[in-house]
Amino acid sequence: MAKKDEPMSEGEEETEAESISESESESQSLSGGGESKGGLEYIMSLPDVPTKLPPHMELQRTRVFCNADAPIHTDTVQYSGAFAALGEDNSFRLDHFRKNFRIEVMRYSEDDMEFDMIGIDPALANAFRRILIAEVPTMAIEKVLIANNTSVVQDEVLAHRLGLIPISVDPRLFEYADNNAPNERNTIVFKLHAHCERVKGERRRHTVKANDLKWLPNGSEFLLESGDSNSNSTSKPKTHTSFSCSQDSLPEFSNNPIGFKGKLNDIIIAKLGSGQEIELEAHAVKGIGKTHAKWSPVATTWYRMLPEVVLLEEIEDEMAEKLKSKCPVGVFDIEDIANGKKKLTVARPRACTLCRECIREGEEGEKRVSLRRVKDHFIFTIESTGALPPDVLFTEAVKILESKCERVISDLS
Template sequence: MGKDKGKGKLPEHLELRRDFVTCGDRLNFNVNTITSANTFNAMGVDNSWDFAAFKDSFQIVINKMDREVMEFDMIGCDPAIANALRRILIAEVPTVAIEHVFMINNTSIIQDEVLSHRLGLVPLLVPPHLLEPKLAEEAPGEKNTVVFKLDVTCRRKPDGSLENDKVLTSQLEWLPGGSELPEETTCRFAAGQAHLFTASAADAAAASTSAAFAAAAAPPSPLGSTSGPYPRPRAVHGDILLAKLRPGQTLQLEAHATKGTGKEHAKWSPVATAWYRLQPVVALLKEVRADSEEGKVLLETCPGLFSADEATGLLRAGNARGHEMVLERLRRLLEQERFSSCVAYRKRKDHFIFTIESSGVLHPAELLAQALDILADKANNLRDKL
């Protein structure tokens, strides 16, 4: 991958082996990345990594972005870098999630442990940079803990309908002054948190909408640069069902949220998923007439991917990226030698189509910015220790 820095040039078959994965009918070939500097020394080609060449070839192209999903192309880097970014997004970008649940009264059918686990997995809209990580030996306080309470009782109304028969995340109430059970929870706030979250519920909704459009139009801001006021702490989605109650049943509890990362527990992971795939490329290995038997089958089986040149009558391969739904059909055709001898299905080793699906706690652009900062810190730390 990258430009050859030596005087020689690699034969075409070695260029393809170095730069592309070849997709067969059952197996993929040439999947390894050739990183050794002296691999092609006998041919006069220097395969060592060059920072200047990397800067010239590396690109990030954003394809789409909204409040929940971001897709971008990352071009000109090693698979190890792409995978490191993916793992950081999943496991090392911090968020805030419910860690401790103090059950006061639970007469519902759902067990305390199950309810506590469900609460822990609820994404919370709390800016993580406002809190410090809570160490095991530290007492909970306003610097490291956000406190919620849930107090719901199901009742039958005079008209026979039920009130609070469904317990939703919107019923979690933030306690700016801290725990109402300081003796049992050892959580005591000295100053409270009301000054950190001053936006009203209406302002919070408006700020959330405007921030999403602003983030889509502007580059992501570094961690901690976003200015307040911040929306009141709440669940990202208020319609998540926590439990169902019958008349007379009660749920009364206090939940303490702390800062953490996904490598400690999945509830702190800021993404629903973060994944990438390689850029697909379809190439014709020889001339194929559109009116031949092979040409007709390819045109019929993979519509849009192949087209006929009106001037020459030959088959042309289009952009595989725009026709990914038919690529598996092409792979099935490659089981036959008559097709595998004239069509190649490949994937570029240094071109990654990256997708970030946020859980809603942070905008995907902010997640990418934080992940890149963490990756840079890791690189600097390694450099300092060499």
């Protein structure tokens, strides 16, 4: 249909509907004169039978309309036969999905990325978001053995603060500890020994930062109290971990010591006054964000539907200036047209945050500008905490969703 490509720039929907009804009546008259092969297939093959939804329905199906009072047409139609009467097959088809699904990376940096996920159901986009927040594992400090803490920060608070520091290590190299004894495959051990020297006549302060945490590849150095000394005189004294080998002898870590990277080094753990001391050992294990937010690999991750800002009429001069100044994020721009006139254009629709300032005037405003959302186009943002790069996190999330699906299938069969 010729009209299909430019429905947005058209004025009101009513006129569109009228034109459609015209074409339909046309097609009926034409079909009367055609050959008859019989059956639905024949009818469908007729050139005038509409194979697509009428434009206004198509718009409702693919867009959310954000009106001043409330958004409308917010649902996604799932039922395969929803549009059967109109000849539209609404069933989900894998090949269609394959053909239409796209990912376009908009911004990528070490710890955050923004990409467009196009042609996907919101339920799936949401599934990725949820998995990223709660189910992609990372390593985080879970157990803190405090030998000495004379700082003003209480032991529990100190442990809590340590737990929230993101460790820059690939969690895929580790196993879940569960109830196993801590070993080199499930535990990372850090040591912290900070001291603020007492100098006479001086008020010293010392800031303990994350880079003061030193990796102990050989595991804990603190001895277990209960182990009786006389029997173990020959063997290695028992500690809080049972490492069979040093972690830096493992190929993954031999050239890549575990620690914190970049800005994570500057995370403040505590501040010490003169004479105060902290001595502790921190054991990091693998876990997921569902148990505690410290294991969440993302600071946050979210998506939003692609905004679509459509000017329903030509907006010029004063009104154009007014609308432009109204928008706090600068969606609109002004273009000079002939005879010194100015015209409003939509320059950056992606920036729209749906504040609806531009349509707040009520009826008038809604007639001028239409704010819409594309239902299957998601602008997805991942802000990593630093353990893994955001793209790796996303692929991990996909893998987790995959394994979940496999589990459902296997359980069902």
